Amino acid sequence: MRIVQKFGGTSVGSIERIRATADLVQAELARGNQIAVVVSAMSGETNRLIAMAMDMDESPCEREMDALVATGEQVSAALLAIELQHRGIKAYSYTGAQAGVMTSSEHKRARIRDIRSEHLQRHLQAGEVPVVTGFQGVDDNGNITTLGRGGSDTSAVALAIAVKADVCDIYTDVDGIYTTDPRIVKSARKIDRIAYEEMLEFASLGAKVLQTRSVEMAMRYNMPIHLRSSFRDVVGTMVVKEDDTMERAAISGVAYNRDEAKITILGIPDHPGIAANVFGPVADAGINVDVIVQNVSAQGFTDLTFTVPRSDYRATMQLMRELCESLHGRDVRGDDGVAKVSVIGVGMRSHAGVAKTMFDALAKEGVNIQMITTSEIKITVVIEEKYIELAVRSLHTAFGLDTEAEES
Amino acid sequence: MRIVQKFGGTSVGSIERIRATADLVQAELARGNQIAVVVSAMSGETNRLIAMAMDMDESPCEREMDALVATGEQVSAALLAIELQHRGIKAYSYTGAQAGVMTSSEHKRARIRDIRSEHLQRHLQAGEVPVVTGFQGVDDNGNITTLGRGGSDTSAVALAIAVKADVCDIYTDVDGIYTTDPRIVKSARKIDRIAYEEMLEFASLGAKVLQTRSVEMAMRYNMPIHLRSSFRDVVGTMVVKEDDTMERAAISGVAYNRDEAKITILGIPDHPGIAANVFGPVADAGINVDVIVQNVSAQGFTDLTFTVPRSDYRATMQLMRELCESLHGRDVRGDDGVAKVSVIGVGMRSHAGVAKTMFDALAKEGVNIQMITTSEIKITVVIEEKYIELAVRSLHTAFGLDTEAEES
Numbered sequence: 001m002r003i004v005q006k007f008g009g010t011s012v013g014s015i016e017r018i019r020a021t022a023d024l025v026q027a028e029l030a031r032g033n034q035i036a037v038v039v040s041a042m043s044g045e046t047n048r049l050i051a052m053a054m055d056m057d058e059s060p061c062e063r064e065m066d067a068l069v070a071t072g073e074q075v076s077a078a079l080l081a082i083e084l085q086h087r088g089i090k091a092y093s094y095t096g097a098q099a100g101v102m103t104s105s106e107h108k109r110a111r112i113r114d115i116r117s118e119h120l121q122r123h124l125q126a127g128e129v130p131v132v133t134g135f136q137g138v139d140d141n142g143n144i145t146t147l148g149r150g151g152s153d154t155s156a157v158a159l160a161i162a163v164k165a166d167v168c169d170i171y172t173d174v175d176g177i178y179t180t181d182p183r184i185v186k187s188a189r190k191i192d193r194i195a196y197e198e199m200l201e202f203a204s205l206g207a208k209v210l211q212t213r214s215v216e217m218a219m220r221y222n223m224p225i226h227l228r229s230s231f232r233d234v235v236g237t238m239v240v241k242e243d244d245t246m247e248r249a250a251i252s253g254v255a256y257n258r259d260e261a262k263i264t265i266l267g268i269p270d271h272p273g274i275a276a277n278v279f280g281p282v283a284d285a286g287i288n289v290d291v292i293v294q295n296v297s298a299q300g301f302t303d304l305t306f307t308v309p310r311s312d313y314r315a316t317m318q319l320m321r322e323l324c325e326s327l328h329g330r331d332v333r334g335d336d337g338v339a340k341v342s343v344i345g346v347g348m349r350s351h352a353g354v355a356k357t358m359f360d361a362l363a364k365e366g367v368n369i370q371m372i373t374t375s376e377i378k379i380t381v382v383i384e385e386k387y388i389e390l391a392v393r394s395l396h397t398a399f400g401l402d403t404e405a406e407e408s
Numbered sequence: 409m410r411i412v413q414k415f416g417g418t419s420v421g422s423i424e425r426i427r428a429t430a431d432l433v434q435a436e437l438a439r440g441n442q443i444a445v446v447v448s449a450m451s452g453e454t455n456r457l458i459a460m461a462m463d464m465d466e467s468p469c470e471r472e473m474d475a476l477v478a479t480g481e482q483v484s485a486a487l488l489a490i491e492l493q494h495r496g497i498k499a500y501s502y503t504g505a506q507a508g509v510m511t512s513s514e515h516k517r518a519r520i521r522d523i524r525s526e527h528l529q530r531h532l533q534a535g536e537v538p539v540v541t542g543f544q545g546v547d548d549n550g551n552i553t554t555l556g557r558g559g560s561d562t563s564a565v566a567l568a569i570a571v572k573a574d575v576c577d578i579y580t581d582v583d584g585i586y587t588t589d590p591r592i593v594k595s596a597r598k599i600d601r602i603a604y605e606e607m608l609e610f611a612s613l614g615a616k617v618l619q620t621r622s623v624e625m626a627m628r629y630n631m632p633i634h635l636r637s638s639f640r641d642v643v644g645t646m647v648v649k650e651d652d653t654m655e656r657a658a659i660s661g662v663a664y665n666r667d668e669a670k671i672t673i674l675g676i677p678d679h680p681g682i683a684a685n686v687f688g689p690v691a692d693a694g695i696n697v698d699v700i701v702q703n704v705s706a707q708g709f710t711d712l713t714f715t716v717p718r719s720d721y722r723a724t725m726q727l728m729r730e731l732c733e734s735l736h737g738r739d740v741r742g743d744d745g746v747a748k749v750s751v752i753g754v755g756m757r758s759h760a761g762v763a764k765t766m767f768d769a770l771a772k773e774g775v776n777i778q779m780i781t782t783s784e785i786k787i788t789v790v791i792e793e794k795y796i797e798l799a800v801r802s803l804h805t806a807f808g809l810d811t812e813a814e815e816s
Contacts, residue, residue, distance in 0.1 A: 015463045015464060018464065019464070049483065052423065052483075053486075056423060056426065056427070056487065056491045057490050057494040060490040061489065061490055063500065064486045064487075064489045065486070068483060068487065068490070071479035071482045074475060074476070074478075074482075075457065078472045078475040078476035079460060079461060079464065081469065081475075082461050082464050082465050082468040082472045082473070082476070083464045083465070085469040086464055086465040092472075093475045095475075095552075097505070098550055098552075142506055144503075144506075
């Protein structure tokens with residue numbers, strides 16, 4: 001097999017961790033695989049570099065920031081290559097530019113356009129290990145670019161696609177995706193296989209183990225991602241194309257997010273463009289709106305409810321009060337004590353059936369549902385925050401996700 | 409004027425020092441000059457990176473070491489560019505590869521072959537400041553190379569030649585070259601202008617302010633070097649081509665080196681190749697031989713005396729004892745309490761006159777001369793170490809180098 005292995009900042013965060021990471025590379029080579037590696041900067045290094053620059057200029061030149069922080073991955077790539085060479089493995093570090101990672105020119109948020117990987121493929125065919133810096137590339141004018149925080153996952157998937165790898169192994173500090181948070185539900189199970197679409201829903205719900213862009217890219221090119229632990233050599237979660245042969249329940253997992261606040265603007269005129277009127281100022285303020293619900297209107301007026309991250313609650317309330325006044329709306333109400341629970345599954349054949357099970361389970365526990373939204377493969381409800389653990393546990397059980405050991 | 413400014417590790421060693429360095433760049437721009445900058449790594453950074461690598465492998469892969477340590481200059485170049493941009497100066501950092509510094513492929517000791525500097529020249533013409541990483545380049549295969557310790561001086565001179573600068577300003581923690589060590593001779597004077605050849609002799613005698621290679625390169629292309637203080641905006645020493653219009657004394661300065669040991673091998677057969685027999689094993693052991701004196705032989709046997717750095721004294725004595733035995737020589741004698749004093753000057757018209765003045769001055773103070781060697785522009789004597797200050801002071805006076813303030 002040809003494998004791209006990606007190691008994050010903690011996996012190269014110290015000499016000891018670099019040695020442990022080299023063990024993982026060596027183990028895959030010993031199994032007869034061809035290995036290319038993508039590394040992040042040593043943990044803490046990127047922040048150290050940014051702090052130095054911010055000391056001089058609060059909004060430092062973005063081109064120079066990219067040149068500065070790109071050194072972080074160059075250091076860890078060279079150190080890992082040194083450790084691999086020390087073990088008799090032919091390993092060669094490559095910066096983004098050397099690896100041929102061609103990107104757009106937007107500094108700090110560049111997008112990969114192409115990887116000119118012929119030389120890396122020659123290494124792979126020869127059983128040698130190219131160690132490529134994640135998170136960075138080079139634009140057409142030779143300027144160093146970075147992909148933005150978490151971009152190393154995207155680098156790894158892009159490289160896997162470029163060298164036609166069989167799988168992209170992403171090593172992290174968890175050993176996979178779970179049916180829900182094991183801190184809340186002891187019987188949560190590790191998911192063996194998950195569809196890209198489900199992974200995207202989990203990721204957008206705060207499972208910060210994979211960068212969304214990397215999953216989208218893997219989905220587009222059908223590149224399997226193996227999400228696995230850098231501490232234990234065990235199988236993790238395979239993120240793959242949905243497959244009819246997958247034996248699966250309707251629901252793959254239950255996700256939640258506490259960090260929610262709800263805002264309702266009442267009695268505003270219901271005419272085309274009203275949503276843009278409301279959300280334009282919110283977007284301009286850099287605030288992410290999440291769930292939006294608008295009920296049918298009565299006599300030309302409507303109520304609009306939406307959620308925002310809790311840290312943006314005050315600012316958003318202020319914006320809405322001003323807007324309500326200018327639109328001659330009736331009132332603005334808010335609640336920063338709500339949370340969001342979702343059930344996710346590509347196997348969700350009929351929303352009705354899943355919704356009934358979900359609402360029944362919550363009703364049985366006396367949990368009031370404040371908002372409901374649905375996507376193709378997800379049903380989300382907003383509830384009072386104090387019910388969150390209860391809701392997650394009851395849904396996990398209702399959809400048959402508890403481990404068999406627990407069920408027996 | 410078009411100027412290449414070179415700043416060493418202490419000049420970019422902290423945020424405060426980077427700001428002070430930016431002041432020096434800004435001052436030259438304000439005078440209407442075009443400026444390109446070459447920087448070293450922040451002081452201590454290269455050693456920090458090397459220590460990490462050595463933790464993993466005592467003789468780490470040289471290609472990877474170059475990739476690792478090259479990040480040091482990349483960080484300081486980006487930080488200085490950020491500070492310059494902060495002041496409204498258009499500045500752009502360039503790695504060796506980005507700057508087009510093409511080198512040979514010998515890692516850790518690469519030689520610059522060419523600088524493809526068209527883009528840097530465009531910056532200069534536009535009044536913009538390219539900030540180039542010293543010490544590094546890239547080979548024909550895109551591998552990152554370094555020039556070896558102190559290589560930043562060479563980078564600066566090579567860049568100055570490539571962009572056809574009028575002068576290469578090298579900033580250091582001293583404000584120039586002195587007629588001798590001011591710690592020994594209070595009346596030592598800063599030399600305003602010195603010939604390349606003299607600078608090379610001073611450099612080889614322990615004046616570690618300029619890397620020898622950089623002076624050789626400047627001499628070949630006739631690029632003036634201005635050696636000056638990074639702490640005070642005053643004129644330093646110009647290192648230039650020897651010029652007939654220079655008003656100069658026979659001797660430019662007096663240099664010395666305490667770190668010497670003397671070894672004599674007595675009564676060895678005087679046949680062709682004997683010197684190679686003696687110095688082959690010394691060179692193989694990585695020991696630098698400095699002064700060598702061989703007297704005329706008597707009855708087919710000769711005595712050979714030479715000096716080595718004091719730290720190599722024991723090892724060299726051991727080698728010589730073994731050699732003496734195998735050659736059936738008479739004896740080996742050594743003395744690790746010697747020192748070397750030289751008078752240097754391209755104005756040295758006749759060795760005889762200079763030698764007479766030199767030997768007279770030493771004799772008057774009762775200093776016994778143990779060895780004598782001469783080069784085109786230098787006379788060196790080896791003496792007992794305890795006389796070193798006395799010898800330097802008396803020569804400084806004898807050749808009229810004391811400051812006029814002192815003389816009057």
